[in-house]
Amino acid sequence: MKLLTVIGARPQFVKAATVSRVLDTCADIEEIIVHTGQHYDKKMSDLFFEELNISSPKYNLNVGSESHGAQTGRMLAELEKVMMLEKPDWVLVYGDTNSTLAGALAAKKLQIKVAHVEAGLRSRNRLMPEEINRVVTDSISDLLFAPTQAAVEQLISEGREDFEIIFSGDVMYDLMLSTIQRLPKTSDTIKHLNLEQTNYLLVTLHRAENTDEPDILTSIIQDLVSVSKKWPVVFPLHPRTEAALKKFDLYPLAEKNFLLLPPLGYFDMVNLLKDSVAVATDSGGLQKEAFFLRKICFTLRNETEWGELIEAGWNRLVPPGLPSGIANAIQDFCSFPRKSILPYGDGNAAEKIVFALKNQGLRTGK
Numbered sequence: 001m002k003l004l005t006v007i008g009a010r011p012q013f014v015k016a017a018t019v020s021r022v023l024d025t026c027a028d029i030e031e032i033i034v035h036t037g038q039h040y041d042k043k044m045s046d047l048f049f050e051e052l053n054i055s056s057p058k059y060n061l062n063v064g065s066e067s068h069g070a071q072t073g074r075m076l077a078e079l080e081k082v083m084m085l086e087k088p089d090w091v092l093v094y095g096d097t098n099s100t101l102a103g104a105l106a107a108k109k110l111q112i113k114v115a116h117v118e119a120g121l122r123s124r125n126r127l128m129p130e131e132i133n134r135v136v137t138d139s140i141s142d143l144l145f146a147p148t149q150a151a152v153e154q155l156i157s158e159g160r161e162d163f164e165i166i167f168s169g170d171v172m173y174d175l176m177l178s179t180i181q182r183l184p185k186t187s188d189t190i191k192h193l194n195l196e197q198t199n200y201l202l203v204t205l206h207r208a209e210n211t212d213e214p215d216i217l218t219s220i221i222q223d224l225v226s227v228s229k230k231w232p233v234v235f236p237l238h239p240r241t242e243a244a245l246k247k248f249d250l251y252p253l254a255e256k257n258f259l260l261l262p263p264l265g266y267f268d269m270v271n272l273l274k275d276s277v278a279v280a281t282d283s284g285g286l287q288k289e290a291f292f293l294r295k296i297c298f299t300l301r302n303e304t305e306w307g308e309l310i311e312a313g314w315n316r317l318v319p320p321g322l323p324s325g326i327a328n329a330i331q332d333f334c335s336f337p338r339k340s341i342l343p344y345g346d347g348n349a350a351e352k353i354v355f356a357l358k359n360q361g362l363r364t365g366k
């Protein structure tokens with residue numbers, strides 16, 4: 001069976017790592033990796049391939065940054081050429097980025113079957129580009145790998161058939177379980193910070209709705225400045241966020257009050273998370289990773305796809321732009337009751353995904 005994997009943005013490298021590792025052990029499946037080039041900086045891309053031992057992409061489309069339509073359109077045109085050349089049996093896409101959407105759409109237009117990892121998640125906010133990408137990708141995918149039972153139920157409520165949906169569990173949970181047992185020692189980047197104490201707040205921010213609105217970004221930064229009087233704020237910067245802080249003249253304030261870092265690799269991030277007191281983020285993946293390591297997370301959004309974490313008390317939404325939202329949430333949240341839950345499977349999501357793809361291959365005679 002020939003499987004073509006489309007990845008292009010940082011969270012997809014993390015998600016694809018465990019599945020590609022299992023695929024490497026299957027003599028009867030050939031995996032071809034295509035990198036769209038949506039994320040292109042060394043620290044946003046190459047570093048993850050090196051650290052997580054992902055095979056080099058056979059194709060790099062070097063699409064880079066553009067407006068949404070132009071970026072997705074360029075990917076679509078280039079992916080179509082690759083798919084026509086390679087003629088895969090399946091195309092595998094991950095998550096909710098423009099690369100996910102382009103991969104699924106290019107494949108379906110060529111009548112190639114699509115499998116979507118991380119299917120069935122919904123924020124119910126159609127202003128988010130990621131929500132549009134999820135809804136469209138799920139609606140045209142042939143096989144839907146749901147990370148949670150809630151995602152399974154969502155897909156059923158949208159009319160999908162049982163045989164199309166597989167509760168795989170979460171591939172990011174698989175990766176965390178295998179990483180935490182053999183986490184490389186703290187790197188020079190982290191040693192340099194002299195963060196011996198574990199009372200810092202780990203912050204990440206990259207969503208357009210938070211970074212591209214000057215009022216919202218200013219309010220978040222001011223809120224974090226007041227938090228930094230209580231807990232040091234450690235803040236690895238996404239390139240979009242660094243650019244926005246500079247554009248809106250907030251960089252000097254951030255530099256003075258926070259420990260600003262470049263984008264970090266996976267192992268450095270896990271190390272920093274492991275030693276933090278809590279996390280504030282608008283990332284989808286980091287909300288789950290915080291829970292995997294039983295850290296409290298303040299989510300800088302109006303809604304989240306990971307509702308089970310809110311219900312269990314591990315995650316609290318802090319609507320961006322709310323004055324002192326994070327500072328107030330921190331006051332009482334540490335003593336908030338938290339329930340023990342295990343919604344993300346048993347750590348074998350990648351095996352289940354590969355097993356299901358093999359069975360599908362048998363069904364179609366491949």
Ligand code: UD1
Binds near residue numbers: 207
């Ligand atoms: C994308 C995904 C989002 C995911 C996130 C993880 C979409 C719509 N969004 O958002 O779901 O959570 O990735 O990071 O696909 N840039 C660089 N170097 C890079 C990459 C980006 O400088 O290597 C800058 C560019 O100026 C670009 C901006 O960051 O315009 C944003 O990049 P973009 O491709 O829009 O994606 P993300 O915001 O990272």
